[in-house]
Amino acid sequence: MNSGKQKDAGRLYGDWIRREVARPEVRLEKRQFLDAHFPADRATVLRPVSLIPALALLAVVLVWVSDGMRRPETAAPRPGAPVDVRRVASQAGPVLVYQINHQDVPITVIWVFAGGGP
Amino acid sequence: MFGDPDRELVRRSKAGDRAAFGRLADRYYSMVYGLAYGILTEREAARDVAQTVFLKVFGDIQGFDERAKFKTWLYRVAVNAAIDEQRRQRPTVSMDEVDEEEGRPLPSAVLRDRGPSPRDEAARAETRERLRRAIEKLSAEQRAVLTLREWQGLSYGEIAETLGIEIGTVMSRLFYARRKLREWLAEEEGKLP
Numbered sequence: 001m002n003s004g005k006q007k008d009a010g011r012l013y014g015d016w017i018r019r020e021v022a023r024p025e026v027r028l029e030k031r032q033f034l035d036a037h038f039p040a041d042r043a044t045v046l047r048p049v050s051l052i053p054a055l056a057l058l059a060v061v062l063v064w065v066s067d068g069m070r071r072p073e074t075a076a077p078r079p080g081a082p083v084d085v086r087r088v089a090s091q092a093g094p095v096l097v098y099q100i101n102h103q104d105v106p107i108t109v110i111w112v113f114a115g116g117g118p
Numbered sequence: 119m120f121g122d123p124d125r126e127l128v129r130r131s132k133a134g135d136r137a138a139f140g141r142l143a144d145r146y147y148s149m150v151y152g153l154a155y156g157i158l159t160e161r162e163a164a165r166d167v168a169q170t171v172f173l174k175v176f177g178d179i180q181g182f183d184e185r186a187k188f189k190t191w192l193y194r195v196a197v198n199a200a201i202d203e204q205r206r207q208r209p210t211v212s213m214d215e216v217d218e219e220e221g222r223p224l225p226s227a228v229l230r231d232r233g234p235s236p237r238d239e240a241a242r243a244e245t246r247e248r249l250r251r252a253i254e255k256l257s258a259e260q261r262a263v264l265t266l267r268e269w270q271g272l273s274y275g276e277i278a279e280t281l282g283i284e285i286g287t288v289m290s291r292l293f294y295a296r297r298k299l300r301e302w303l304a305e306e307e308g309k310l311p
Contacts, residue, residue: 005300007296008300009252009296009299009300009303010264010267010268010292010295010296010299011268012249012299012303013156013249013253013264013265013268013269013299014268014269016246016249016250016253017152017155017156017265017268017269018152018269019246020152020155020161021148021151021152021155026148026151026165029165030144030147030148030151033143033147033169033172034140034143034144034147037136037140037172037173038136038137038139038140038143038172038176039136039137039140040137040140040141041135041137
């Protein structure tokens with residue numbers, strides 16, 4: 001008896017089992033069995049105290065996003081508002097730079113007059 | 119560092135942590151099912167044996183010596199459970215003498231897995247069916263050795279340790295199992311038109 005062919009028969013056997021074990025039904029049966037008898041411990045994940053760090057982080061993100069979404073109503077300086085004005089020149093043309101304070105947020109405004117300045 | 123990878127889960131299981139044992143069962147379910155199927159060749163029986171094995175192992179885990187490997191122990195419990203089930207369903211003569219006729223031809227009614235075969239897999243399904251008939255000619259012990267070797271890739275020494283037999287016995291059973299399988303497959307192929 002050709003031992004090579006005998007080993008092939010053995011390999012066929014192994015492949016036969018591999019194919020069976022790979023069936024989706026086997027995975028489903030496993031899941032059903034484990035859920036019924038040895039369920040994963042989900043309690044610690046879903047307890048409210050475990051969610052506090054995540055909620056805190058979410059709050060910080062929301063504040064940061066909403067703060068960043070606020071835009072000044074206008075970039076032009078309001079009459080009477082303290083303004084620090086600097087006039088500089090550039091290759092692009094005269095440049096006007098000033099800083100205003102909008103709701104305690106310092107904003108630097110840069111005007112570039114390409115075709116001639118004020 | 120290279121110890122048993124299951125040690126921590128086994129320790130927690132021994133303390134009654136069912137979720138920890140569930141992770142062990144998740145890890146080895148396919149292995150145990152495959153072992154049972156290789157020996158029993160029937161899906162329902164294999165499923166029942168596999169699930170019973172895990173329930174039994176969880177019940178007995180207090181007595182498990184953590185110096186041993188959990189996987190080896192699981193192999194042994196699974197193989198023994200499948201062999202016991204095989205003998206319960208189809209009692210056969212003693213399997214210790216490998217040159218005796220082992221097992222008896224089984225009626226085709228034993229084949230209980232009659233799932234539908236896709237048309238485009240008809241040829242492969244026929245091969246699998248011939249293989250199943252050939253496997254059923256083997257004893258449970260021969261199937262156990264064949265399964266551990268051909269599917270799990272265990273060495274002769276590992277198989278001997280798992281089954282609690284001598285390496286020589288492992289080699290003999292493997293030799294005769296493969297030979298019988300080959301002879302039967304050749305016979306089946308000869309019957310094809």
